[in-house]
Amino acid sequence: MLMLNDVERGLIQDNWRIVRHAALMETATGLFYKELFDQHPEYRDQFPADMAGQIKKLAVTLDFAVAAMNWKRSEWRDGDVDLQQDLFAVLMAMGRRHALEYGVQADQYGPVGAALLHALDLGLGAEFTPAHRAAWTKLYGLIAQTMQLGAVSAPGTEPLASASREEVQG
Amino acid sequence: MTALITQPPMFTARGEDMDTLTLVQLMSSLSRNRYLIRLIDEVGSGPVVLGAVEIKGGMVLRAYVDTITGREAVYALLSLRPTRLEAFHLPDAAAGEPLGTVEALLLEGAVVQDELASIREAAPATGAAAPALAVTPDVPAGQCPFGFGETQMVVVDPARQGAPAVMAKSAAGRAYVVAAPEPEPEVRSGWAAAWQALRAWWARVWRP
Numbered sequence: 001m002l003m004l005n006d007v008e009r010g011l012i013q014d015n016w017r018i019v020r021h022a023a024l025m026e027t028a029t030g031l032f033y034k035e036l037f038d039q040h041p042e043y044r045d046q047f048p049a050d051m052a053g054q055i056k057k058l059a060v061t062l063d064f065a066v067a068a069m070n071w072k073r074s075e076w077r078d079g080d081v082d083l084q085q086d087l088f089a090v091l092m093a094m095g096r097r098h099a100l101e102y103g104v105q106a107d108q109y110g111p112v113g114a115a116l117l118h119a120l121d122l123g124l125g126a127e128f129t130p131a132h133r134a135a136w137t138k139l140y141g142l143i144a145q146t147m148q149l150g151a152v153s154a155p156g157t158e159p160l161a162s163a164s165r166e167e168v169q170g
Numbered sequence: 171m172t173a174l175i176t177q178p179p180m181f182t183a184r185g186e187d188m189d190t191l192t193l194v195q196l197m198s199s200l201s202r203n204r205y206l207i208r209l210i211d212e213v214g215s216g217p218v219v220l221g222a223v224e225i226k227g228g229m230v231l232r233a234y235v236d237t238i239t240g241r242e243a244v245y246a247l248l249s250l251r252p253t254r255l256e257a258f259h260l261p262d263a264a265a266g267e268p269l270g271t272v273e274a275l276l277l278e279g280a281v282v283q284d285e286l287a288s289i290r291e292a293a294p295a296t297g298a299a300a301p302a303l304a305v306t307p308d309v310p311a312g313q314c315p316f317g318f319g320e321t322q323m324v325v326v327d328p329a330r331q332g333a334p335a336v337m338a339k340s341a342a343g344r345a346y347v348v349a350a351p352e353p354e355p356e357v358r359s360g361w362a363a364a365w366q367a368l369r370a371w372w373a374r375v376w377r378p
């Protein structure tokens with residue numbers, strides 16, 4: 001099962017609360033890029049020379065992702081948002097930009113995920129237990145798969161003619 | 171209230187890039203919006219809508235395969251291998267009772283799939299030593315593979331006391347459904363119902 005359950009969501013929220021309170025967000029993303037470029041110096045040229053803005057953008061995105069996922073299954077009826085605020089839609093668009101504008105390849109998502117886990121491990125220490133690691137690994141998998149879907153899918157066109165037989169109970 | 175979908179899809183994905191099971195999980199994990207995923211098969215005569223599933227916030231609200239609806243339609247949808255998926259973001263509406271959580275329905279669907287797969291794997295091995303037809307993915311044109319008449323594509327599975335196993339192929343030529351023996355009493359009701367649903371669906375959509 002790719003999906004996170006309520007317990008796993010809770011573990012991610014716990015970790016992220018610490019990262020936020022300790023103002024560690026940009027430290028963690030800074031550690032992330034350091035690890036990424038240590039392991040993969042060949043990725044460096046894809047990024048801007050000054051990484052400050054980039055570090056902030058990644059931190060803001062992770063913050064948004066963690067906040068957007070902060071709901072319990074029992075609250076499924078609520079939380080409808082427009083697509084600019086919808087994590088799934090935002091990640092699809094971001095994946096498309098990554099492929100088309102930044103030239104990111106699908107095989108780069110693995111090393112980026114490893115660097116993220118490494119940064120969380122360094123930043124959180126004992127708070128980053130194996131259960132936390134497993135939950136973050138799942139979350140990263142969901143994010144990376146959605147971004148990759150955004151890279152290969154086509155934006156909507158006209159619906160099929162046969163859509164006229166499609167009925168939705170509202 | 172019933173509404174026709176008139177809006178364009180939010181996106182379309184090719185079947186080789188994304189499958190229904192994964193897409194349902196991605197959307198249900200990351201969003202509480204209401205989405206409809208439609209499964210399309212591009213056959214010779216043009217695209218055909220195989221079925222659809224509607225989800226919100228980790229719940230499956232509705233599903234259908236042709237005129238089959240409910241939980242059985244979810245299990246049946248997981249058997250289909252569409253060439254294209256279309257995703258629609260639907261305006262939120264007061265949702266009625268959902269069919270169940272995505273996790274529960276997918277797990278039940280996986281049990282159905284496992285049972286079907288084990289039948290598929292068992293059939294050729296047992297078929298050699300038994301008075302059974304060989305399993306072949308080829309369905310002659312114009313024949314309903316779920317039928318039990320002259321045009322059947324039935325193999326006898328001695329491991330299951332001679333219960334029939336059935337293999338199907340899409341009109342586009344890709345094998346995508348392996349159906350199960352006739353329901354036995356000990357077989358889970360959902361599993362049997364899914365098979366019946368697929369069989370009924372095939373009978374309806376088959377255009378020789």
Ligand code: HEM
Nearest residue numbers: 043046047048057058061094097102104108109112143144
């Ligand atoms: C979970 C995965 C990822 C997240 C959340 C993420 C997040 C971001 C964000 C928020 C931006 C700012 C611009 C924008 O929103 O389009 C960005 C830009 C960028 N990302 Fe990612 N990214 C991820 C994966 C990757 C991967 C796998 C690579 C490949 C090495 C990559 C390379 C880049 C590059 C090259 C830029 C553009 C920098 C620039 O020219 O300004 N990202 N990323």
